[in-house]
Amino acid sequence: MSWILGLPIIIPFFTAVIAFLTKERPSGAWWSVLGSLLTLIAAAALMVVVLQEGVVAAQMGDWPAPFGITLVADLLSAVMVVITGITGLAVAVYALADIDEAKERLGYHALFQVLIAGVCGAFLTGDLFNLYVWFEVMLISSFGLLVLGGSRAQIDGGIKYVALNLVSTIIFLTGVGLLYGVTGTLNMADLALAVDQSDQKGLLTVIAVMFMFAFGVKAALFPLFFWLPAAYHTPAFSVSAVFAGLLTKVGVYALIRMFTLVFDHDIGFTHTILLWVACFTMVVGVLGAAAQQDFRKILSFHIVSQIGYMILGLALYTPLAIVGAVFYLVHHIVVKANLFLVAGVAQRLCGDTDLRKIGGLYKSAPLLAVLFLIPAFSLAGFPPLSGFWAKYILVKASLDIDAWFIAFIALAVGLLTIYSMTKIWGEAFWKPHPEGVEPELRAIPRAALIAYLVPIAGLATLTIIIGFFPEPFVQFAERAAAQLLDPSDYIAAVLGGGT
Amino acid sequence: MNSIILLAGTRLLVALLLVFSVFMLLRGHNTPGGGFIGGLIGATGFVVYAIACGTEQARQALRVPPENVAMVGLGIGLFAGVMAAFFGDAFFVGQWLFIGATETEKGLPLSSVLVFDIGVYLVVLGSILTLTFALEEGAD
Numbered sequence: 001m002s003w004i005l006g007l008p009i010i011i012p013f014f015t016a017v018i019a020f021l022t023k024e025r026p027s028g029a030w031w032s033v034l035g036s037l038l039t040l041i042a043a044a045a046l047m048v049v050v051l052q053e054g055v056v057a058a059q060m061g062d063w064p065a066p067f068g069i070t071l072v073a074d075l076l077s078a079v080m081v082v083i084t085g086i087t088g089l090a091v092a093v094y095a096l097a098d099i100d101e102a103k104e105r106l107g108y109h110a111l112f113q114v115l116i117a118g119v120c121g122a123f124l125t126g127d128l129f130n131l132y133v134w135f136e137v138m139l140i141s142s143f144g145l146l147v148l149g150g151s152r153a154q155i156d157g158g159i160k161y162v163a164l165n166l167v168s169t170i171i172f173l174t175g176v177g178l179l180y181g182v183t184g185t186l187n188m189a190d191l192a193l194a195v196d197q198s199d200q201k202g203l204l205t206v207i208a209v210m211f212m213f214a215f216g217v218k219a220a221l222f223p224l225f226f227w228l229p230a231a232y233h234t235p236a237f238s239v240s241a242v243f244a245g246l247l248t249k250v251g252v253y254a255l256i257r258m259f260t261l262v263f264d265h266d267i268g269f270t271h272t273i274l275l276w277v278a279c280f281t282m283v284v285g286v287l288g289a290a291a292q293q294d295f296r297k298i299l300s301f302h303i304v305s306q307i308g309y310m311i312l313g314l315a316l317y318t319p320l321a322i323v324g325a326v327f328y329l330v331h332h333i334v335v336k337a338n339l340f341l342v343a344g345v346a347q348r349l350c351g352d353t354d355l356r357k358i359g360g361l362y363k364s365a366p367l368l369a370v371l372f373l374i375p376a377f378s379l380a381g382f383p384p385l386s387g388f389w390a391k392y393i394l395v396k397a398s399l400d401i402d403a404w405f406i407a408f409i410a411l412a413v414g415l416l417t418i419y420s421m422t423k424i425w426g427e428a429f430w431k432p433h434p435e436g437v438e439p440e441l442r443a444i445p446r447a448a449l450i451a452y453l454v455p456i457a458g459l460a461t462l463t464i465i466i467g468f469f470p471e472p473f474v475q476f477a478e479r480a481a482a483q484l485l486d487p488s489d490y491i492a493a494v495l496g497g498g499t
Numbered sequence: 500m501n502s503i504i505l506l507a508g509t510r511l512l513v514a515l516l517l518v519f520s521v522f523m524l525l526r527g528h529n530t531p532g533g534g535f536i537g538g539l540i541g542a543t544g545f546v547v548y549a550i551a552c553g554t555e556q557a558r559q560a561l562r563v564p565p566e567n568v569a570m571v572g573l574g575i576g577l578f579a580g581v582m583a584a585f586f587g588d589a590f591f592v593g594q595w596l597f598i599g600a601t602e603t604e605k606g607l608p609l610s611s612v613l614v615f616d617i618g619v620y621l622v623v624l625g626s627i628l629t630l631t632f633a634l635e636e637g638a639d
Contacts (some may be wrong), residue, residue: 002589010577010590017574021567061591110570 002058004049005071007042008081012117020110029096032109036092040085050078055493065494066187072126072494075480080123083330087245087337088116090455094341095238097448103148114141122250126494128186139165145239157231164227168217175210189494191262208263208270219251222280225304233296237344244303245337252310260484274315279409282308286416295343295353298420306332316397322481324393331386338375338459345452349439360433365441369429374460380418386466509551516544524620534616538623546631554635565628572621579615
C-alpha cells in the first residue's frame, strides 16, 4: 500500500539515472518514454486505489506522522499525478522528434525525468517542508531545462526565472519557519488541527499571506507573473510544453491545498485578497496576450490569464466553485501543453514563431490546423469542448452567490481569449506565408512526424472526451471538492496511523 | 601549475585524502562523518590533483566522467530506499544485516543506511568534481 504512493516519485528518478547514463546513445530517449509510461501506469494504479479506498497515506521510513515525512493522496492529488503522467508521456514521445542530439548529450532526458519526479512529489507530499524540497527539485531541474542550449534569450529568461523564484523560496522558507514557531508542526494534516486550535489568529493570517505570496510567484499570479512570459518562449518546445502544463499548476495546487486544508480560519480576509488577485490575473494576462505577436508569447500570457480562473474558483470558496477550480486545473494542463506542442510543429514547418513571419499553414498542413483548433477553442471555452464546461461551472458558481461583476469579468476574459486565438489562427494558419513558402507536413521525416502528431492527437482526443462526456469528470471533481472542503478524511488518513 | 613543491605535496596529499574520505564515510554512521563529508574530502583529493597536474590528468585518474559518478550515486541512494520493498517494509525503512551475530555478540552490522551513504558519497564527489573541472577548464 505504501509503495503505490512512492512509485510515481521513484520511477522518474530511476529513469533519470538510466537516461543520463545512456545519454550518448539513441536509446536514451526511449528510456525516457518507457519511464514515463511506467510512471503513468503507477499513477493510474494510485488513482484506482484512491477511488476505491478514499484518502491513502504512507509514512516514509515508518516514522509516524506528524514526525516523519508523510506521502498522502486524496482525489485531487491522485488526479494531478495522473495528469502529470499523461503530460509526461506525451512530452517524452514528442521529445523524440523535438530534442536534437546536442541537447540529449547535455542530459535533457535526465533533467526532464527529475522535473516529473519533483512535480509528482509536490502533489503527493503531506509535509510542508518536504513540499519546499520538491519545489527546489523542480526549480533546479527546470532551470537546467530552460537554459539547455544556452542561447542569449534562454539565459536572459532563465536568470529572471530563477531570481524571482528564489525570492519566492525565501518567503516560503520564512513562512515555514514562522508557522513552525506558532504551531510546532509542519505536517499538513496536523497543521490543519493546530491552526484551528491556535489563539494567534492574527499572526497566522500574516503567515497565510506570506504563503500566498510564495505560491503566487510559483503560480504566476498578478502582480508576480512577469517571469513567466519572459522565460517560457525561449527553450525547446517540449520544455515549454511541460512547463506550461505542469509547473505553474504546482503553485495553484499548493494554494488550493493550503487554503482549503490549513488556512481556512479567516476566509473573509485571505480569500477576498485571492478574489481580487484572481480577477486582475485574468484581465492582465489576457490583455498582455492581445499585445503580443509571437506564437509562444501569446500562449504564455494565456497561462497567466487561465491561472486566474483556477484561483477564482478557490477564492469564491463555495462547493461548486471548488469543483470548477479542480475541473479547470485538469482541463487546462491538457489543453495548454497541447497548444505548445502544436506551436513546435508550426515552428518546424515555417521556421519561426513570430506570427508576422509565418502563415499558410491551413492550406499546406490542414491536419495541423484541425489539431490546433481543438485545444484553442477549448481554451477559449467553446462548447462542447472541455474549456466550456470548466468556464460554465465557474461562471455558474459566481452567479449563484450573486457575484455578477465577477461572472462578467470571467465571460469578458473568455471573449478576449477568443480574440487571441483567432489572431493566431488568422496569422499563422489563414494568411498566406509572407515569403510564399508552402510548408507541408510531408517535409518532416516520417518517424519524426509520428512522434510529433501522436501526442498532439492524443491530448486533443482527451480534450474532446472531457468535452463530450463531462459527467464522470464533473462527478469526480465534485467528490474531490467535497474532500477538500471537509478535510476530516484527509486528517484521519494521515494521523490515524495509515499504512 | 608547474610547482615542484605542490607536485611533491600532491603525491602525499591525494592518497591521504582519498583514504581519509573512505574512513570518514565508514565511520559516519555512529560518529561524526558520513557520505556527505566523505564525498567532500574525496572531491578535495581530486581537486588538488587537478590543480597540480591539470584537469586532463584528473579526469583520467577518475576514469569515468564525474557526472556519471553523481548519477550512479543517485541510483545507489534510491536503491537503498527501495531495498525495504524486498523485506515488506515501507519506503526507506533501514534494513540491517548482522554478520556473525551470536547470542552475546552483535556481529558486524551492515545496513541499507550504509548503502544510502555510499550513494550520497558518490553524488557529492561527482557533482563537486563536475563543477570544479568545468570551472578549471573554463579558466584556461
